[in-house]
Amino acid sequence: MTIGRTRSVAVTGIHGRVVDVEADVSGGLPCFTVSGMPDTACRQSPDRVKAAAVNSDLELPKQRITVNLSPASLLKQGSGFDLAIAVAALVAGGTISPELVEGVVHLGELGLDGAVRAVPGVLPAVLAAEEAGVRQVVVPVGNAAEAALVPAVEVVPVDTLAALVQRYRCLHRRGPTPPLPEVPPRLSVAPTAPDLADVVGQPEARYALEVAAAGGHHLAMIGPPGAGKTMIAERLPGLLPPLQREQALEVTAIHSVLGALPDHVLIEHPPFMAPHHGASMASIIGGGSGRVRPGAVSRAHGGVLFLDETPEFRRDVLDALRQPLESGRVHVARASEVVTYPARFQLVLAANPCPCGNNFGKGAGCVCPPQVRRHYLSRLSGPLLDRVDLRLKVLPVTRAMLAGPRGESSATVAERAQAARLRQAVRWREIGKHLNSQVPGPVLRSGPWRLGAEVSRPLDEALETGSLTLRGYDRCLRVAWTIADLDGAPRPELQHVLEARGLRESGEAA
Ligand SMILES: [Zn+2]
Incomplete structure (x- = not known):
């Protein structure tokens, strides 16, 4: 039985802490739960992940999926754990190879259609990832410019769950990966203070x-x-x-x-x-x-x-x-x-x-x-x-x-x-x-x-x-x-x- 592992970040105030996301598949009736002090939005993540997977032609294990977010003492707020939970579940089901994602931080909300949506707090999350020695973060394309403010971390922008899985399949075969979605340029704003x-x-x-x-x-x-x-x-x-x-x-x-x-x-x-x-x-x-x-x-x-x-x-x-x-x-x-x-x-x-x-x-x-x-x-x-x-x-x-x-x-x-x-x-x-x-x-x-x-x-x-x-x-x-x-x-x-x-x-x- 494979345990799917990846990482995400919980943000409190403006400080983040890297969270381990583990998905375990076991026999029993199909059921998909999240534990480790999720708030309401985070607890509902499996519903979004299931719909996103179906609409992306991806198969989740048809058994009991238990996702644990640790440390459990830390409150996990919001929908930004969706992408990490989906990736961990897809690793547990054999769709993604474990070694590709274990040390990678995934951030982003999943739309029911499989789109990866921007979330608040990506900058503090990536700063926390950098501090914890994480080398790569996968973020919604809408947050990619913000994430890139932290130069020591490689930022992988994604727009859909299907595209991310495709990328991991290519990496597993050591083949060329499809191009990443285009990140809007970082605008430089002149000070707008009146004179x-x-x-x-x-x-x-x-x-x-x-x-x-x-x-x-x-x-x-x-x-x-x-x-x-x-x-x-x-x-x-x-x-x-x-x-x-x-x-x-x-x-x-x-x-x-x-x-x-x-x-x-x-x-x-x-x-x-x-x-x-x-x-x-x-x-x-x-x-x-x-x-x-x-x-x-x-x-x-x-x-x-x-x-x-x-x-x-x-x-x-x-x-x-x-x-x-x-x-x-x-x-x-x-x-x-x-x-x-x-x-x-x-x-x-x-x-x-x-x-x-x-x-x-x-x-x-x-x-x-x-x-x-x-x-x-x-x-x-x-x-x-x-x-x-x-x-x-x-x-x-x-x-x-x-x-x-x-x-x-x-x-x-x-x-x-x-x-x-x-x-x-x-x-x-x-x-x-x-x-x-x-x-x-x-x-x-x-x-x-x-x-x-x-x-x-x-x-x-x-x-x-x-x-x-x-x-x-x-x-x-x-x-x-x-x-x-x-x-x-x-x-x-x-x-x-x-x-x-x-x-x-x-x-x-x-
Ligand atoms: Zn007066």
């Missing part, structure tokens, strides 16, 4: 964005509708450096798990996510019924998460942002498991000054009672705002601004921000940080990084009079370092500290 040059006027907002990009600072903007807060926020990714290869693979893996890689490209530019304030906890933080899916915080990993009209977001959603802001990851708990996704993003918050939006300047048009106004912005305060170094008041563009000169392009500003980042990386290497925004307050307030009394005087005085909290003090120090870095100064000087204080005060809640 900063399109923002008219708003010199302070433009500068705050540059500081945010240079030091990795979170940013809050308060201003009336139409002041251009969204337009400003959308331009932050274009000021950030392109993703490093490891990070790009991680970001691409998140989108792969979501099945949201339409162009099958490596995502090399920081993403921008702007979930609606009515969005559910699951869609922002992660979760959902059935398979756990990454939320907006993970789709923004390596890029920017923009919350427009922040006070309108659900309180529990805003509270849940604290975990990723602290640790750069998010844990989504389910009955049987905790799934972890990366979620390190730069946060941009935007809020109207009050529910009616008119409480700016002299506030003449505002119809909100004072109490309502206070309550509205208080939703922005607390632990979330504590992590936001830059707070900016954004006013509508005036006629005078429209007549002004066109501002610098994103490319010019990004170059300066990048130079400032390099300075930070060198300076903070010994404490294991890269950016000013990551440096703890006590480090900035003591030892070699402590500023001279003359330089820090405005902050010291504000702290003494209580107009600045200690957290606020630390935020000003971080921003002052970034401003000095942008200026090419070795350390912050008085003017940098004053500018930092200005960037924070201008958006202080009224």
Whole structure:
């Protein structure tokens, strides 16, 4: 009695683990089952495999087929095990020679007609295969470009079960194999982030964005509708450096798990996510019924998460942002498991000054009672705002601004921000940080990084009079370092500290 063996990959979060797929044929009534902790979709695999085999003129053993997926302790989710289960069963039935497939990873869903369909999570699966020393992966043609992002593994694209079996028959006879289906070319996309040059006027907002990009600072903007807060926020990714290869693979893996890689490209530019304030906890933080899916915080990993009209977001959603802001990851708990996704993003918050939006300047048009106004912005305060170094008041563009000169392009500003980042990386290497925004307050307030009394005087005085909290003090120090870095100064000087204080005060809640 032959046991058919091949391999596949189970993906949890964005991490895969190679799974052994074994098919055993024994006497008894025809019956085809899967064991080893399959979820519902995986348990139904035999139905798809049987139909696909029949429609591909392939014969499965007419006995009892038992497929085991191991390790059994690992949940096997989705239909992506279909191809491996079919191959193992066909080996057990003598249709495919065992030595051809034993060490090969097979991924893909089977259509009832025998077509091999694309599945989510192929990139993390192939990364896991590479790590486990697998040399060859067979993937749906629709996932082949994504799989090819992992250069150390040979990718065999297939479009039908019949074609795959034909290929194995040819390999067994050592004859020429039929040509593989054509893989759509990997598109290279230019960064699509809109340009900063399109923002008219708003010199302070433009500068705050540059500081945010240079030091990795979170940013809050308060201003009336139409002041251009969204337009400003959308331009932050274009000021950030392109993703490093490891990070790009991680970001691409998140989108792969979501099945949201339409162009099958490596995502090399920081993403921008702007979930609606009515969005559910699951869609922002992660979760959902059935398979756990990454939320907006993970789709923004390596890029920017923009919350427009922040006070309108659900309180529990805003509270849940604290975990990723602290640790750069998010844990989504389910009955049987905790799934972890990366979620390190730069946060941009935007809020109207009050529910009616008119409480700016002299506030003449505002119809909100004072109490309502206070309550509205208080939703922005607390632990979330504590992590936001830059707070900016954004006013509508005036006629005078429209007549002004066109501002610098994103490319010019990004170059300066990048130079400032390099300075930070060198300076903070010994404490294991890269950016000013990551440096703890006590480090900035003591030892070699402590500023001279003359330089820090405005902050010291504000702290003494209580107009600045200690957290606020630390935020000003971080921003002052970034401003000095942008200026090419070795350390912050008085003017940098004053500018930092200005960037924070201008958006202080009224
Ligand atoms: Zn109002």
